[in-house]
Amino acid sequence: MELHHLRYFVAVAEDLSFTRAAKRLRMAQPPLSRQIRSLENEIGVQLFERRSAKVFLTDAGCRFLNAVRSVLEQVELAVDLARQTKSGELGTVRVGLGKGLGDVVSLVINRHMRLFPKIEVDVRDILSGQQSEALLARKIDVGFSHGPATALELASEKLFKENLSVVLARTNPLAKRPCLRLKDLSHETLLLIERSISPNVHDLALSLCRDAGLSPRIALTESTCYDEAGAMMAASGKGVFIAVGKNPAHPSFADRLVALNLREPLATIDVHAAWRRGESSSTILNFIETTRSLLQRASRVMDRRNSPRIGRPAVARLIQRRRRKKRR
Numbered sequence: 001m002e003l004h005h006l007r008y009f010v011a012v013a014e015d016l017s018f019t020r021a022a023k024r025l026r027m028a029q030p031p032l033s034r035q036i037r038s039l040e041n042e043i044g045v046q047l048f049e050r051r052s053a054k055v056f057l058t059d060a061g062c063r064f065l066n067a068v069r070s071v072l073e074q075v076e077l078a079v080d081l082a083r084q085t086k087s088g089e090l091g092t093v094r095v096g097l098g099k100g101l102g103d104v105v106s107l108v109i110n111r112h113m114r115l116f117p118k119i120e121v122d123v124r125d126i127l128s129g130q131q132s133e134a135l136l137a138r139k140i141d142v143g144f145s146h147g148p149a150t151a152l153e154l155a156s157e158k159l160f161k162e163n164l165s166v167v168l169a170r171t172n173p174l175a176k177r178p179c180l181r182l183k184d185l186s187h188e189t190l191l192l193i194e195r196s197i198s199p200n201v202h203d204l205a206l207s208l209c210r211d212a213g214l215s216p217r218i219a220l221t222e223s224t225c226y227d228e229a230g231a232m233m234a235a236s237g238k239g240v241f242i243a244v245g246k247n248p249a250h251p252s253f254a255d256r257l258v259a260l261n262l263r264e265p266l267a268t269i270d271v272h273a274a275w276r277r278g279e280s281s282s283t284i285l286n287f288i289e290t291t292r293s294l295l296q297r298a299s300r301v302m303d304r305r306n307s308p309r310i311g312r313p314a315v316a317r318l319i320q321r322r323r324r325k326k327r328r
Contacts, residue, residue, distance in 0.1 A: 091283035100245030147200025
């Protein structure tokens with residue numbers, strides 16, 4: 001049984017005439033009659049009663065008609081879904097999110113879902129150092145990370161630069177300064193992320209220290225200041241982080257940490273989007289284009305990214321306002 005058998009059956013059932021149905025189907029009547037007879041023989045049920053020039057549906061034919069119409073509607077829906085998916089109007093994009101990039105990627109997702117409301121976006125936290133593997137294993141389709149993809153099977157594109165900052169405890173005397181230089185950290189322990197987690201941030205921090213003639217005490221860690229464990233270490237005075245992004249600390253420790261701009265000429269890092277080279281899915285390619293058009297041209301977004309200072313907590317601001325009012 002093939003789809004055209006079902007379409008022929010519906011045409012005859014609606015017209016109750018082989019002649020009119022054949023005309024609508026733009027075919028001769030004898031082949032149409034043979035196709036219907038073949039269908040009846042295949043399913044072993046008489047679908048039509050033929051009385052001279054008149055045709056009637058049998059009870060079995062009536063029930064079969066309702067079911068066939070439902071089948072053909074589902075087929076049309078499947079075809080429509082396939083076409084929409086091919087054009088990029090339908091489907092799912094799986095996105096890998098590196099540490100500290102959530103605010104930027106959310107802008108991309110919101111823009112893309114306005115442009116393509118039927119698209120679903122599945123976001124997963126995946127460390128920058130693990131995104132290449134996830135892309136090659138097809139666990140994600142697009143990855144956002146600090147630094148480019150290195151695998152030959154992947155393509156990546158720089159989206160923007162962001163400044164580095166130093167995250168340290170508010171109780172640290174350096175926290176009172178408006179910004180910091182690397183030489184200011186000569187007596188500090190550098191909490192350095194393991195290279196396997198974020199190779200580009202790890203290598204850049206070491207390179208900056210080396211170029212500045214700085215040999216800091218280094219404590220390797222699997223946690224960043226975005227994680228509770230890393231933020232706890234910095235807040236307790238165990239060391240300082242060279243961090244990336246806006247408000248680069250776990251929110252639970254925002255009142256105990258400060259992020260100050262690192263004033264060094266090379267204290268910037270590129271944020272990249274990566275995907276599989278030769279990607280053919282319009283759904284994924286459209287998402288990449290939305291990313292490109294938003295993040296490579298939206299300077300205001302980048303201005304906000306490059307102001308990483310963690311603000312005072314709301315309670316502290318309220319107390320300050322009250323004190324100013326009393327002074328007046």
